[in-house]
Amino acid sequence: MHGKFDGLGRFADPSLLILTSLSDGPKHGYAIMTDIAAFSGVGMEPGTLYGALSRLERRGWIRPLAVGERRRPYEITAAGQEVLAEQLRSMQQVVRVARQRTATA
C-alpha cells in the first residue's frame, strides 16, 4: 500500500483525499480513514491523517464541529470546496491531455 501511495504522487496527497472524503458530509478521524481506504485504496496512517487535518484546519479549508470531546467530526468549508474544485479542474485537465496523448501514441 505504501508503494501505491507513492505511485499516485501529488494527486493522492492526503489533503486532497481528506477534502474529497468530507465532500459528502462531516466525518470524524477514523471514519475519514476508512472512507479514504474504501474509495481510493490508500491506507492512510493516523499520523499522516492528523498532520494533514491540522494543516487543513489552519488554512480554513475544514473546520471541527463541536460534538463530543474525543470523536470530533470535521466538515469542509466553502473555501475548502473551492480549493477542491480547483484541484479537480486541474486534474481533469491533466487526465484529458494524458488520454489524448496515450490514445495517439
Add this chain to the structure above:
Amino acid sequence: MKPALADRLSRAVVGCYPRRWKQRYAAELLDVLDQHRAGPRTVLSLAGGALSTHLDPDYRMQIRLKPHLSRDAKLYIAIFAAIIVGVPALVILPMIPRAIRESRWEPSSSDSVGAIAFSRDQRIMVSATGGPPWEATSTLWDLTGQARPRRLSVFEGGSPATISPDGATVAANAGGGRAQAALWNVTRPQHPARLAVLSAGLSGALWGEAFSPDGRILAVASTSGLVLWDVADPARPRLLRSLAADPLVSDNPGPVPFGVGQGDLVFSPDGRMLASVSGSGQVTLWDVARPARATRIATLAGPRDYLAALAFSPRGNLLAGVTYHGSVLVFRVAGPGRPARVTTRPGILASARFPGGGSTQAGPCGGDCDDPAAYAAGFTPDGRALTVVVDRPEAWPSTAARDTVFTWQVTGSGALSDLTTIFRDVSDAQPVLAPGGRIVADGSLTGGEVHLWTLP
C-alpha cells in the same frame, strides 16, 4: 513488530507531540488508534508527524534557523536534522517506552486525583487523575517499602480506576465522554500494556469499577447502568450482564462521578453479592453468584441523602455506608429475613473537627452545602471494628483540610459502640482505606499527589 508493541509505541509517540498540539488533537488521535490496527507504519507516521509538528513554528519552534539562509537551505537543514534526530530516535524508541511514558504522560500539577486502589497485598497501588481526556493518567506505585513509595509507571487512562486483587490488571476510564473502561496488563508494572477496551453496554458517565475478590468479574458502573464483564482472561473480556436500566446516581448533588468512586461499588468478600449506590439515599444489592444471571436482591434505603462510601464486613453479613452529609448506616445483608437497616448514626460531620475552627463549626456553608466532605469506610479484618475516614476541607480558598478517623466497635448484629476518633491535618483530598483498614491514602484534589499514612 507485534501489534501490541506497535500500539504501545504509537501511544508513546502521541505523547511526544508538542503540548499545545496534544491539547487540541491527542484525544481524537488516541481515539483513532483505539480503532486502528497499529503496525510499524503507524509508528513511523506518528514519529514523522511529531517531528514535523515540533518543527512547525505555529506549535513550538525548537530549532531556530538563521534568517539569512535561503528557503532551500532551511529545507535541507530541516530534512537533515529530521534524519539525524528521527532515525536514531526510531531505533532507541522501542528500548525506552517507559522513559517516554514517564516523561510525557505526566500528571499535570493541577490535576485532582480521582481514584486510588490497592492490590490485596497492598504492594501495588494505582492512582488516576481526573482532568481532560487527553491528560488523564494512571500511575502505578510500588508500596513494598511503605515509607518510600516508588512510582513504577504512568500511562493513559483516568478516573475511575481500580486494580485486580492480584495486582495484575488495572481497569481505568478509557475517557472521551464515552462510558468505557480499558483493561491494562500490569504484570510488568514498569511497562503497562493495554489489553482491551470494554466498549459495550453503557452510556452516560463512568463512576465506578470493582473487581470481584477472585478477580474474574469486573463490575463497571455509569450513570446509565451497571454491567458485569468476565475478565478471567483480561485480554478477551466478555460482557456477561447489563444490570440496571434506571439511572444509578445521575441525580446526586455532587460531581458525577462522586470524587473517588471506589467505595460506591463493592463486592462482598465471598464475591456472591455486589452493592452499588443508586439514587437518593439508596444502595442496591445484587446477587452475582451466577454473574450471567445476576439479579437484584433488594434496594436498601437510608435517610434522604446520597451514599458516598460503602464497605462489606469480612463475613459479608453487614454492609456499612456513609452518606454525603455524614450519617453512618449499617445494613444487615445476610442471615434470616430480608436485608434491612440496623443502625443509623447521624451527624458525624458535626464532630469532624475543622482545621481552622472549633468542633462546633457546622461546615463551610452551614452544614448544608453540596460538597461538605469526602469519605472512606472499611471494616478491620477481624470484623470487630468499623473505620470511617472523613476529609473535611476548610472554606474556600484554603486547601487545608483535616482527616477525622472514626472507629466504632461493631457487634455481630451491626450495632456500633465505643467510638474513638483521631485527627490528622492533610490537604483537601479524597481519602481511601487500603484493604486491611490500616493505611489511609489521601488523593489530592489540587496537586496530583497521593499521601499515605498508617492508622495507629
